[in-house]
Amino acid sequence: MSLGHTCVDVYQGAVAALVPYFVAERAYGYAAASGIVLAASLLSSVVQPLFGALTDRWALPWLLPVSTLVGGAGVALSGVFGSYTLTLAVVAVSGIGVAAYHPEAARVARVASRGSHTAMGWFSLGGNIGFATAPLLVAVVVATGGLRASPLLVVPALAGAALCAAALREIRAPLAATAAAARAAKDAGADDWPSFLRLSGAIVCRSIVFVGLSTFISLYVRERSGGGELAGTVALFVLYVGGAVGTVAGGRLAARYSRVVVVRRSYALTVLAVAGVVLVPGPLLYLFVALTSAGLYVPFSLHVTLGQDYLPSRVGTASGVTLGLTVSVGGVASPLIGALADVTSLRTALAPLIALPALGWLLIRTLREPALPEPVTEPARPEPVAEPARPQAAAPVPAAEAPCYDHPARADSAPARDCRSDEGG
DSSP states (O other), X not given: OHHHHHHHHHHHXXXXXXXXXXXXXXXXXXXXXXXXXHHHHHHHHHHHHHHHHHHHHSOXXXXXXXXXXXXXXXXXXXXXXXXXXXXXXHHHHHHHHHHHXXXXXXXXXXXXXXXOHHHHHHHHHHHHHHHHHHHHHHHHHHHHHOGGGGGGGGHHHHHHHHHHHHHHHHTHHHHHHHHHHHHHHHHTTOOOHHHHHHHHHHHHHHHHHHHHHHHHHHHHHHHHHOOHHHHHHHHHHHHHHHHHHHHHHHHHHXXXXXXXXXXXXXXXXXXXXXXXXHHOOSTHHHHHHHHHHHHHHTTHHHHHHHHHHHSTTOHHHHHHIIIIIHHHTHHHHHHHHHHHHHHSOHHHHHGGGGHHHHHHHHHHTTOOOOOOOOOOOOOOOOOOOOOOOOOOOOOOOOSSOOEEEETTTTEEEEEGGGOOOTTOO
């Protein structure tokens, strides 16, 4: 599941990684370039909770390989068409594919992990690795062949579809147990909507910061450092790979501390880190990009499990919102950042991002840790029914029974049937 997640989230990272190449080859402005990111996220924002609601009603494991292929095909075609409208359309199709994948994948991964925060961290790590490798993959493909080489980007989707199909075969039996558990939670009225909505508001703040930085950090670092395309690609890679480290750390920290405590402290760290990205010049900029990445990604998998535990009867809906709507809505704000950068400067446009993690911290400041669900276990297999014993022929009765031995007299004293002792002799 983690490797399949890697292959899918390559296409979320690839859209932002393609932005500098659209600017260079097609002379897009900041607003036009960020509109491509919006196209990937807008439909995804709307339809991902809908896919989550569908998976709450019916199990749809076949969505995993199919949506992986759709997500890859859209990005692969993005460099083929010279038309801006067609480019937006195929990127939007890719966003729908990614949206269809995540709610069902989060539900399946929670079953496979048996509720372990660390295991869910590894699942999320797969997605972060996909984000981290996307700029390198795009650089290798597009830098050598231009945007028209983009069809080669479909390769991870082919691998991801095969991995998803293999994973589903391995965990088919435990998936059936989740429906009964969700119905029991619904009957008990266990959903905590106020806490879930506050958590979702914090994730929106995190999303705007992450999407805004992932869209413009490459261009921003090139402006600030004068290092050219390589400097920008390295900064984007640091932003993504730091998230990979942060996600694993988040799962381990949650095993030691409360999830809510870890999330709250991560948002506080992010305030300082984003301020460093915007305000601190020179090589230290890369250090603050790494700290920002850690602050944004330590709580990433914890957002998902917290949302699922706040809405135990609607795990698919919770996953669709925490992994989809609240994450993708950052793309809606991206064109606003681009438009502000067009009329002022990119640094001025990124400055408001400093306040958003602080707002997220305020929303989750008083959240309580939800009760943990019982781990999902594979249904016990019925014991094999023993065949009825065949009638045995009666054993021949001996003509005479062997006597037992009388220890004090050192002589045979009685037939065996009359011997009684605590030693069973």
